Amino acid sequence: MKKNCWNKRKLVSIALVFSILTALFPMQVNAETLSLKEQAQQTAQYYQEIIMRDVPGCTWTEDTEVSHVTSLYDPYGELNGIVYEYQNGQTPAGFLQIDLSSETAALDSYSFGDEHPAAKKMRSLPSAVSRNRTSDKLVYLGGYSYYVLEQATTNGVSEVYDVLNEQSTTLNLSSVKQSYTTYVAAKNQSQAVQTNTVSPMGLNTVTKLVQGYTSMFLGTYGNLDPWEENKCTIISAVNTAMYWSKFRGKTNLYSTMPGTFNAIKQYIPITSADGATYNDAYNGFRNYVSAKGYPSTRYGKITSANWTWSKMKSIIDSNVPITMATVHYGEDDSSGFFPDIEKDDKVGGHAVTVFGYQYIEVANTIIIADAYSTSLVYKTFSSIKVSGESSAFSYYVGW
Numbered sequence: 001m002k003k004n005c006w007n008k009r010k011l012v013s014i015a016l017v018f019s020i021l022t023a024l025f026p027m028q029v030n031a032e033t034l035s036l037k038e039q040a041q042q043t044a045q046y047y048q049e050i051i052m053r054d055v056p057g058c059t060w061t062e063d064t065e066v067s068h069v070t071s072l073y074d075p076y077g078e079l080n081g082i083v084y085e086y087q088n089g090q091t092p093a094g095f096l097q098i099d100l101s102s103e104t105a106a107l108d109s110y111s112f113g114d115e116h117p118a119a120k121k122m123r124s125l126p127s128a129v130s131r132n133r134t135s136d137k138l139v140y141l142g143g144y145s146y147y148v149l150e151q152a153t154t155n156g157v158s159e160v161y162d163v164l165n166e167q168s169t170t171l172n173l174s175s176v177k178q179s180y181t182t183y184v185a186a187k188n189q190s191q192a193v194q195t196n197t198v199s200p201m202g203l204n205t206v207t208k209l210v211q212g213y214t215s216m217f218l219g220t221y222g223n224l225d226p227w228e229e230n231k232c233t234i235i236s237a238v239n240t241a242m243y244w245s246k247f248r249g250k251t252n253l254y255s256t257m258p259g260t261f262n263a264i265k266q267y268i269p270i271t272s273a274d275g276a277t278y279n280d281a282y283n284g285f286r287n288y289v290s291a292k293g294y295p296s297t298r299y300g301k302i303t304s305a306n307w308t309w310s311k312m313k314s315i316i317d318s319n320v321p322i323t324m325a326t327v328h329y330g331e332d333d334s335s336g337f338f339p340d341i342e343k344d345d346k347v348g349g350h351a352v353t354v355f356g357y358q359y360i361e362v363a364n365t366i367i368i369a370d371a372y373s374t375s376l377v378y379k380t381f382s383s384i385k386v387s388g389e390s391s392a393f394s395y396y397v398g399w
Contacts (some may be wrong), residue, residue: 059088086382
């Protein structure tokens with residue numbers, strides 16, 4: 001099969017013309033003449049061309065086709081994104097998710113491997129969920145929060161189906177709407193800053209991975225059976241250990257995927273209700289690497305207040321991966337998030353491993369392993385909701 005066989009001269013010409021036009025007439029102007037879906041399609045094609053031209057390891061070619069298109073909605077029922085899934089022949093070739101939360105099209109995330117995890121599961125919902133849901137809308141609340149609304153209950157609390165975690169739960173939609181509005185406002189502010197600061201880079205896309213990283217068959221929920229609830233923190237640790245073993249010479253840290261998972265699990269306790277606490281995850285992984293004969297020399301915690309692009313970038317530039325906790329809406333509480341994240345100092349939400357970062361036009365992107373995909377996912381920095389207001393939620397351990 002041909003790889004990266006796009007006509008480069010044609011591709012560069014298209015990208016150059018498009019860049020000149022968007023510099024003179026920004027994409028936001030299109031909102032006056034194009035529908036949101038038309039904007040999304042145009043922006044997806046624009047980024048697909050840039051990614052094919054500039055991103056190492058891209059498996060999309062001129063023969064890559066769209067296999068599925070899935071619309072996303074905000075908690076108010078308005079369109080806030082579209083997922084385009086791709087295939088090479090009959091083989092899934094990843095996805096590209098477009099953000100429409102600000103009524104203009106922007107990049108949210110993309111990947112070269114599996115189908116989009118939420119869109120895929122949406123196509124095969126359990127029969128009980130299909131009977132109870134109030135609409136066919138897949139609600140996206142940012143980060144890794146994808147829901148289907150089910151039957152509403154009293155006091156503003158609604159039953160919902162958590163698509164990625166495949167379970168029914170409840171959300172206080174009033175508090176979720178407030179939190180979502182705040183999230184969109186913060187994302188818009190972050191994107192405005194990026195637009196003003198990234199322009200000197202011109203048309204170049206810069207991709208930076210931690211030292212030596214080429215590719216790994218990542219640990220996921222699907223390949224670490226039996227399925228155990230709230231094990232994303234340990235999966236993140238497995239992927240981190242695999243990196244240090246395969247690319248940095250710390251061979252004792254990784255044996256097999258299930259073997260390493262079971263070994264790390266002895267150091268990071270998890271519960272079915274809450275997963276791993278922040279301190280258990282951080283101290284547990286440090287104790288694990290020490291027990292394997294490699295006491296860590298570069299390590300630290302990062303509070304959500306200090307989680308900035310420059311902070312993340314400085315750690316990746318020092319060639320140490322980061323375990324990051326993203327917010328995932330859970331059972332109803334006053335804030336709409338997992339209960340007591342700050343009080344109990346929990347990692348909270350969903351843990352991912354940051355292996356790199358990318359500048360792609362005006363989007364700052366982090367490169368992550370997220371336990372849902374066997375391939376790395378490129379997700380814009382502004383689309384990731386961090387857990388908590390001031391609690392330590394992320395950490396790094398290495399050499």
